[in-house]
Amino acid sequence: MRTPHHLDAHPRPNPYEELAALDDGPLEETPLEEFLTEERDAGAEDAWAPPDHRRGGKRRRKNRFAGLPLAVKAVVGLVVLASFAALGDRWAVLYAEHRAADTLKDRLDLAAAPEVEIGGFPFLTQLADKRLDSVKVTVPDVAADRVSLAKVSATAHDVTLNADGLTSVRGAHVPRFDGDVQLTFADLNRELGASQVKFTGEGRDKVRADGTLPVAGHNLRLRAEARIQRQGERGIATEIGKMRLDIGDLATYRPGTRASEGLHLTPKGTADLARETRKAKALLSVPAIVQRMGVPEATVREALADDGKLAELTGTPRFARQAAGLNLIDLALENPDVMRRLGLDPNLLDSLSGLTRPVLADRLSLAFELPEPEQGDVRLQDVRVEEDGIRVRVSGSGLTVGG
Numbered sequence: 001m002r003t004p005h006h007l008d009a010h011p012r013p014n015p016y017e018e019l020a021a022l023d024d025g026p027l028e029e030t031p032l033e034e035f036l037t038e039e040r041d042a043g044a045e046d047a048w049a050p051p052d053h054r055r056g057g058k059r060r061r062k063n064r065f066a067g068l069p070l071a072v073k074a075v076v077g078l079v080v081l082a083s084f085a086a087l088g089d090r091w092a093v094l095y096a097e098h099r100a101a102d103t104l105k106d107r108l109d110l111a112a113a114p115e116v117e118i119g120g121f122p123f124l125t126q127l128a129d130k131r132l133d134s135v136k137v138t139v140p141d142v143a144a145d146r147v148s149l150a151k152v153s154a155t156a157h158d159v160t161l162n163a164d165g166l167t168s169v170r171g172a173h174v175p176r177f178d179g180d181v182q183l184t185f186a187d188l189n190r191e192l193g194a195s196q197v198k199f200t201g202e203g204r205d206k207v208r209a210d211g212t213l214p215v216a217g218h219n220l221r222l223r224a225e226a227r228i229q230r231q232g233e234r235g236i237a238t239e240i241g242k243m244r245l246d247i248g249d250l251a252t253y254r255p256g257t258r259a260s261e262g263l264h265l266t267p268k269g270t271a272d273l274a275r276e277t278r279k280a281k282a283l284l285s286v287p288a289i290v291q292r293m294g295v296p297e298a299t300v301r302e303a304l305a306d307d308g309k310l311a312e313l314t315g316t317p318r319f320a321r322q323a324a325g326l327n328l329i330d331l332a333l334e335n336p337d338v339m340r341r342l343g344l345d346p347n348l349l350d351s352l353s354g355l356t357r358p359v360l361a362d363r364l365s366l367a368f369e370l371p372e373p374e375q376g377d378v379r380l381q382d383v384r385v386e387e388d389g390i391r392v393r394v395s396g397s398g399l400t401v402g403g
Contacts, residue, residue, distance in 0.1 A: 093123040104137065107401070114139040132159040135172075144368035150187050150389065154179030156399075174376070174399040181370070181380075184389035188366065197222060197364065201385045205229065207238075209364050213245060216351040220253075221246040224364055228390060233379045235369035236392065240361035245352070250343050251328065255357040262327035263352060269342075270323045274314040277307055282341035283323070284310075289331060289338075293322040329353055366390070375400045 101113040120126055120133030135156045142149040156177040162170045185199045185207075192199075196219075197211035205228050213222040224243040231237035245253040250269045254261040265273075273280045283289055284300050295313070303310040313319055332339050332349035339346050370378055376399035383392050 089122045089124050092127070093118050096123065096127070100135070104139075104401070108139075110139060111141065127161070127163070130161040130163060132161065132172075133157070135159050144370070147183060147191055147366060147368055148187055149181055149368070150184040151182045152179065153182075154394065154396075172401045174397075174401065176395075176397045177399065178393070178395045181392040181394055182389055183366070183368070183392075186388075188389075192363070199226075199366075201387055201389075203385065205383070205385055207366065207385055207390070213363075215245070215355065216345065216348040218247070218345065218348050224360075226364060226366055228366065228383055228385055230380050230383050231367070231369075234372065236367055236380070236383060236390070238364075238366045240357075240364050243357065243360055243364075245355075247344065247348070253329075253352050253355075255355060255360050259325070259327075263329045263332075263349065264327065265324055265342075267320075267324070270320045273323060274311070274320075277310060279342055280310055280314045282338050286331070286335050286338055288334070289326065292326055293319075295319075295322065370394070373399055 097116040097118055100116045100118075104110065104116070105113040115136075115138040117136040117138075118132060118134075119136065126132050136153070137156070138151060138153040140151050142152050154177050156172075156174040158175055160173045160175075162172065185201070188199045189197070197209050197213070200208050200210070202208040202225070207226040207228060209222065209224040209226060211222050212219045214220075222243075222245055225241050227239040227241065229237055229239065243255055246266075247253065247263075249266055250272075251263055251265050253263045256262070273283065281304060284295070284304060290297065290300050299313060303313045328339065328342075328344070329349060329352065332344070332346055332353070336346035339349060370380070372378070373396075376396055378394060378396040378399075381393040381395055383390065
């Protein structure tokens, strides 16, 4: 039999008694107002205020600049002064360029003031020495004989000034210069547009003319070729060749006196003679034409009497060559009715007889000559046909501008 356990063999202490033992007696009372006053004093001592970054930043910037070495400050000052000096120098250049442009416009009697660009830096130092490294002058729309030059541009080197200051430049001496003269096809098309001709480049020294030319109320297609070449030291000449005027697809006129020139039927025009009996009989009914073609009279009589014989005659290659080689200009005035039957206006043929090679070439001439200076020398160096026009290289020396 098990022995029962005794629960109170080891008694535990009472917790309330232990708490009572810790009591030191009644607490000393503190007034509420005194407690709150202490809290406010503590808060006043620990009150937070935001830092003054603004004033501190200014002081730092001032201190930072003040802390720079003296040499750095000197460099900054020199840079500022140099900037102002460069600005003043550029202003003086612009003023001088404007004065020079107005002077050139008046003395060269130009329609508009040219563009003047003074090279070299600094300008004021060059002015003090009365010598400029370079001066570039560009003059647009310069009249040259029958055409206008689109642009004349020249750069003078080592220019010596006759001046007492920026505002009293009386003249200049140019020991040497070089430049370009440009004649554009756009200007040519406009200025020589009475003939409605368009000019285009064809190779290094050729210009092709293609368009229409009004003659006696008819617009004839014009085709020609101009060869550009230098003439002398200041002139440009054009040799006009391969000129032809097409009267529809019936005939072609080439001015000149050679056998291949004059007014001739086209291959289509000669083919029409074989198909149209009326035209063939009209042509063969003129003894002078038959004689020039070299057709036997007996053959002509048979052809005029028999349409079959006529078709055999006009259908041969030999007859086509003979008809194409016939110059109709000489026969037009004497046989106007025959020309009408062939489809040609006699008035037109009469006008073509006066449109000789020199007359037609003059209408297409692109020649011009540069003016001769009073002092110095101007020479054309090179002539070249480009995509947009004709460009000429020029050079010169010993020019004097003004007094």
